[in-house]
Amino acid sequence: xxxxxxxxxxxxxxxxLVKCFRGEAALSGVSVSIPRGSIVGLLGANGAGKTTxxxxxxxxxxxxxxxxxxxxxxxxxxxxxxxxxxxxxxxEEQLVEWMTVRQCIAYVRVHYPTWNDALxxxxxxxxxxxxxKRIAALSTGQRQRLMILLAVAFEPxxxxxxxxxxxxDPIARADFLDMLLDMIQTRTRTIIISSxxxxxxxxxxxxxxxxxRGHVAYNGSFEDLQEAFCKVRLKRLDRPLPEASPFAxxxxxxxxxxxxxGMVALPPEKQIAAVESRLGCSIERTxxxxxxxxxxxxxxxxxxxDEKAE
Amino acid sequence: MLLDINxxxxxxxxxxxxxxxxxxxxxxxxxxxxxLTSVRDLAAELRVNPMTVSKAYSLLELDGLVERRRGxxxxxxxxxxxxxxxxxxxxxxxxxxxxxxxxCQLDMKEExxxxxLREWYRHFSSGRKA
Numbered sequence: 098x099x100x101x102x103x104x105x106x107x108x109x110x111x112x113x114l115v116k117c118f119r120g121e122a123a124l125s126g127v128s129v130s131i132p133r134g135s136i137v138g139l140l141g142a143n144g145a146g147k148t149t150x151x152x153x154x155x156x157x158x159x160x161x162x163x164x165x166x167x168x169x170x171x172x173x174x175x176x177x178x179x180x181x182x183x184x185x186x187x188x189e190e191q192l193v194e195w196m197t198v199r200q201c202i203a204y205v206r207v208h209y210p211t212w213n214d215a216l217x218x219x220x221x222x223x224x225x226x227x228x229x230k231r232i233a234a235l236s237t238g239q240r241q242r243l244m245i246l247l248a249v250a251f252e253p254x255x256x257x258x259x260x261x262x263x264x265x266d267p268i269a270r271a272d273f274l275d276m277l278l279d280m281i282q283t284r285t286r287t288i289i290i291s292s293x294x295x296x297x298x299x300x301x302x303x304x305x306x307x308x309x310r311g312h313v314a315y316n317g318s319f320e321d322l323q324e325a326f327c328k329v330r331l332k333r334l335d336r337p338l339p340e341a342s343p344f345a346x347x348x349x350x351x352x353x354x355x356x357x358x359g360m361v362a363l364p365p366e367k368q369i370a371a372v373e374s375r376l377g378c379s380i381e382r383t384x385x386x387x388x389x390x391x392x393x394x395x396x397x398x399x400x401x402x403d404e405k406a407e
Numbered sequence: 408m409l410l411d412i413n414x415x416x417x418x419x420x421x422x423x424x425x426x427x428x429x430x431x432x433x434x435x436x437x438x439x440x441x442x443l444t445s446v447r448d449l450a451a452e453l454r455v456n457p458m459t460v461s462k463a464y465s466l467l468e469l470d471g472l473v474e475r476r477r478g479x480x481x482x483x484x485x486x487x488x489x490x491x492x493x494x495x496x497x498x499x500x501x502x503x504x505x506x507x508x509x510x511c512q513l514d515m516k517e518e519x520x521x522x523x524l525r526e527w528y529r530h531f532s533s534g535r536k537a
Contacts (some may be wrong), residue, residue: 136456275454282451300414303456320419320462327417334512379508384417 099123106169108255108287109154114163115150123149125311126163131287131304136277138298138319139291139330140391141308147291148188150308151259155185168255181209184253186244192232198243199228202250209251217250223272235262245273249280256280258290262297270297277301298385307394315394319387326385326393329369330358333378338375343372348396360385361395408436412453420455424463432472432483434493439485443473470494 109131116124124146131137141147152158153165156172165172168179168242175183192201194331202221206212221228224242226235235243241264247257262270278301280286289306292298305322307315315322328347331338350359364372369380385393408431412423414496443449446464450457464481467473472494474484484490510520 134458209444212468278454278456282447282454282463296415303458323417323419325488332512334509335514373508377511379505379512386415388418389417 107131108168109289110164110166111150111153112164114150114153114165114318115161116146116153117157117161118247122311124153127308127311127313128163129306129313129316131289131306133287134285135287135304136281136302136323137287137289137304137306138295138302138387139289139306139308140293140295140387141291141314142207143350144310145308147308148259151185151187151257151289151291154257155180155183168314177208181211181251182254184248184251184256185259186241186248186257187259190240190244192240192243194231194233196232197228198226198230198232198235201232201243202228202247205247206250207387212251216252217246220246220250220276222230224269238266238269241265245276249276252280252286254286255260256286256288258288258292260291260293262292262294270294274301285310293393295387305387305390307391309395309398314398322390322394323384326360326407327363328360328383328389329364329387330381330383331372331378332356332381333376336377338376338378343361343376344368348393360389410449410453412455414455421454421459421462421466424449424453424460425466428463428467429470429472429494430498432467432486433498435492437483441482441483442479443481443483443525 107130109129111127111208114124114127115122127146127150129150138155139147139151149158153160154167154172156167156175159173167175168182170176170179193204198221202217206214206217224239224246226239226243226246232240232243241261245258245261248258262273263310265273274297277288277290281288290298290302302319305315305317306313306318329344331343331352333355337354338352340352342357342359342361344359344361344364345364346364348360348362351357352359369382372378373380408428410424410427412420414420416423428437428443437443443464446457446460450460453460463506464473468475468481471490472484472486473481475481506524507520515523
């Protein structure tokens with residue numbers, strides 16, 4: 098495999114995107130680019146702007162200012178040709194209630210030249226969707242599975258998933274993530290997945306985009322995020338440890354007589370060794386889950402905002 | 408060689424792949440000249456993103472532990488003693504660090520600690536020679 102000399106164009110390029118709803122900023126100057134082939138976990142609290150951002154990517158929302166290029170095209174001017182390369186599962190589902198599952202699949206199928214019947218069939222069986230059942234009679238979880246089927250069966254280059262697994266039970270969620278993994282094995286695809294069930298997406302993402310009240314709090318590789326913070330545990334058997342954290346960049350800290358632990362910005366090896374010999378303790382370092390990393394990023398922002406205010 | 412990946416351990420997956428392969432190569436479990444599983448195959452097997460495997464492989468290449476044969480794939484390099492030495496040191500560093508720290512905290516004398524390590528060393532090395 099040879100690496101191309103020229104960097105391929107990002108799938109999504111967003112510059113200074115501002116969007117207000119009734120005078121309130123939902124997105125305040127968001128700039129983000131998403132490289133081809135990445136699997137992005139989009140995280141943020143309710144109201145952070147996740148759905149608004151995703152809607153801009155497919156031209157469902159128009160920016161007040163700034164631009165969004167999707168597949169190299171201004172999102173508001175995407176034509177049927179580009180849209181046929183983008184799959185989307187969103188929260189405002191729009192299925193035709195009187196249709197049966199079979200009819201619904203046939204109805205959507207005609208819009209996509211790349212529709213893969215074998216894949217659609219396999220997913221329908223895996224998701225246990227009866228072809229003769231009316232949409233109106235489907236449960237919330239079944240509707241969501243059908244939406245997923247419709248969004249992936251034409252093998253889109255870009256897949257945008259807004260809380261796709263929210264209504265799924267744990268087993269269906271695992272199946273769904275498995276399906277996403279299968280999708281990325283065979284061909285280069287870009288997947289953007291917003292979720293508040295962080296333990297799910299942690300297994301498949303390679304980039305993280307964290308929004309905080311309309312601002313980008315973090316945008317980068319998931320690995321870099323994993324290597325930005327860590328948990329340290331100090332143990333000393335013979336003498337008590339000092340109460341305060343010995344690390345300059347500490348987010349949280351607690352301790353008792355012989356052990357202490359906390360979340361810190363990953364210190365260099367040398368610093369760990371220096372603390373070890375100074376305090377005569379052993380230090381164990383462990384990685385953080387996405388959930389904990391997410392909180393670290395937001396805490397850090399909070400701190401910085403406080404410092405500015407002072 | 409079987410890799411064991413824990414996706415929720417907090418350790419980046421590429422690092423887990425990298426460390427385990429490094430260990431395999433330095434220990435000789437992966438012999439010089441042996442071909443690494445392709446990026447696609449290993450990613451499918453481990454159920455991870457192919458880019459993750461590709462990153463681990465590039466770092467191994469940078470280490471000089473594997474070499475790329477154009478159009479064929481990656482092969483375990485015939486290791487120069489110096490490279491092997493460095494990788495081996497890095498692997499052992501952490502284990503000795505923990506052992507030394509505990510020994511200090513328990514007030515064990517230096518000679519006693521070294522003697523104990525030697526005892527274990529001989530325990531295993533005699534088994535290897537036999």
